Amino acid sequence: MEQRAVKKLVESISKTVKSFKKNEIECLVRLYYSLVGKASGKLANARMDCNTFRGILHNIFGMTDDALMNRVFFVFDKDSDNHVNVQEWVNGLAVFLRGTFEEKMKFCFEVYYLTGDGYISREKIFDMLKNSLSQQSPEDENDEGIKELVDLSLKKMDYDNDGKISFADFEKAVTKDRLLLEAFGPCLPDAKICLHFEALIFRNNVTTTI
Structure with a gap:
């Protein structure tokens, strides 16, 4: 060029x-x-x-x-x-x-919801956690164990208790505990x-x- x-x-x-x-x-x-x-x-x-x-x-x-x-x-x-x-x-x-912490937070949220509705749903969390865990351990993961992790994630991050995570929920949770930034899988280098x-x-x- x-x-x-x-x-x-x-x-x-x-x-x-x-x-x-x-x-x-x-x-x-x-x-x-x-x-x-x-x-x-x-x-x-x-x-x-x-x-x-x-x-x-x-x-x-x-x-x-x-x-x-x-x-x-x-x-x-x-x-x-x-x-x-x-x-x-x-x-x-x-x-x-x-990126600033805020920019990275917005980026991670976009990676995780990516369905156009602006929410990370229970089903999406399940799929992401199952996929992420299967990358780390080739054995078949126990779906019940993953469901428990989903419940734990929602308990930590779903501040308005509507069964899904909005950006406002995500922002509150991640600001409180920065380790939650990539809670559903590594998407930043x-x-x-x-x-x-x-x-x-x-x-x-x-x-x-x-």
């Missing part, structure tokens, strides 16, 4: 993304086109599909939960066109790498991985060796 086009893109993105310096945004833009270019074979109108994105979550950020990786993709994909464009890529990484990623990309301007 030619330098002039990159600079124009960086200027545009920097107006809305304040957690990165312009040179850092440029590194992320170049990384994006490097990764998408490898996947598509060409840079013109390049867009990142779900498989490429999941590969990045797995290989760079150490994520392993298939269902959660799909959900993270859909949260990055703000315009719901089944691709992550370069603006969505930088926006999402701004939360991943340097580990802090050490973020530091390693930043060191690799920003300090060395690496865009092709990941």
Whole structure:
């Protein structure tokens, strides 16, 4: 991608993304086109599909939960066109790498509810916990045991006792106990991985060796 086009893109993105310096945004833009270019074979109108994105979550950020990786993709994909464009890529990484606690809280909630109704339902909690536990232990999980965990989660987080968790419920619970931020499965990268990623990309301007 030619330098002039990159600079124009960086200027545009920097107006809305304040957690990165312009040179850092440029590194992320170049990384994006490097990764998408490898996947598509060409840079013109390049867009990142779900498989490429999941590969990045797995290989760079150490994520392993298939269902959660799909959900993270859909949260990055703000315009719901089944691709992550370069603006969505930088926006999402701004939360991943340097998001405030409030931004990360909103991100996790979006990952967890993702049904359009703005609530995390009992059924959704059951599915997420079952999936998360099966990732950790290949044996068949006891559904009764998972139901107990669901009840415990609702008891801790469902402040208005309506059988589902709203963002207001989630915010209260997570503010009170930050360990609940990823209560239904890891959807944010580990802090050490973020530091390693930043060191690799920003300090060395690496865009092709990941």
